[in-house]
Amino acid sequence: MTYLSRVRINPLRAAGRNLLANPRALHGAVLAGIPDTAPGDRILWRLDADHPRRPVLLVLTPSKPDWTHIVEQAGWPDAEGEHYAIRDYSPLLAQLAIGREFAFRLKASPVQNTSTPDKANPNRTKTAAELHHRSYRMPHxxxxxxxxxxxxxxxRWGFTIPEARTDSPAPGLEPSSSDTTADTQPAREVRITDRNRSTFTKPGTRTPVTLTTATFEGHLRITDPGLLQAALLGGIGPSKAYGCGLLTLAPLPSGHR
Structure with missing residues (x-):
């Protein structure tokens, strides 16, 4: 059984600020809340900090977790109210059907594989695949x-994004002149609500890790429920250990129905 959790984080506590600022630390806190994992289990998480005073951690797990440690260390352990919520994910998966439409949110790390990067990081360590194929994974x-x-x-993820009701894309989202789809791609029901670039180090190494992310929100229409379920449970794109790839669905606002 799969579970989706919502955990409140206190940005005024030192431990809370550390989790909010460091994807590696937050990844460790997520893993600490899952008692049993099997080989191949995929754990997805995302930090939603739309309101800086009420950041929320979302976590998708293949078994039921316990977030008491986060509440005690980086929450409001003695306050009233719901500190975290855990919900069975099965009812949402049962709603997936061709043609159904949902609002969605996705934080991803958009990348491209190229053998001729414009700006290769001299401190970046190539993976074995890159050494063999002489290609780089570069962020957009x-x-x-x-x-x-x-x-x-x-x-490939089992959905399409309908054409937008607005006349043109928001400022800054117009396709570039070098984009081959610039003349054929209509505006779609999606927008980027947050873009971020963070740098941190992994344990045992001084080589910095740079993470470039974009948060997408919009409206999707299901074309293949099986593919969409795989994307929901397995995540989208790279950097899943650092809070990317969790696609969440919600009912559409009444004006879109």
């Missing part, structure tokens, strides 16, 4: 590139 850094990355891949 502009909003237009990140949006194109998403739109080019939705069918």
């Amino acid at each position: 850094r502009t909003a237009a590139q990140q949006l194109t990355w998403l739109l080019d891949r939705t069918t």
Whole structure:
């Protein structure tokens, strides 16, 4: 059974600020809440900090977790109210059907594989695959590139994004002149609500890890329930250990129905 959790984090406590600022530390806190994991289990999480005073951690787990340690160390352990909530994910998965529409949110790390990067990081350590194939995994850094990355891949994840009701994309999201889809891609029901670039180090190494992310929100229409379920449970794109890849669905606002 799969569970989706919502955990409140206190940004005024030192431990809370550390979790909010360090994806590696938050990843460790997530793993500490899951008592049993099996080989191949996928754990997805995302930090939603739309309101800086009420950040929320979302976690998708294949077994029932316990978030008491986060509440005690980085929450409001003695306050009233619900500190975390854990819900069975099965009812949502049962609603997946061709043609159904949902609002969605996704924090992802849009990347491209290239053998001729414009700006290769001299401190970056190549993976074994890159050494063999002489290619780099480079982040998309502009909003237009990140949006194109998403739109080019939705069918492989089992959904499409309907055409937008607005006349044109929001400022900064117009396709670039070098984009081959610039003349054919209509505006879609999706927008980037947050873009971020963070740097941190892994334990035992001084080589910095740079994470470039984009948070997408919009409206999707299901084309293949099986593919969408795989994307929901397995995540989308790279950097899943650092809070990327969790796609969440919600009912559409009444004006979209």
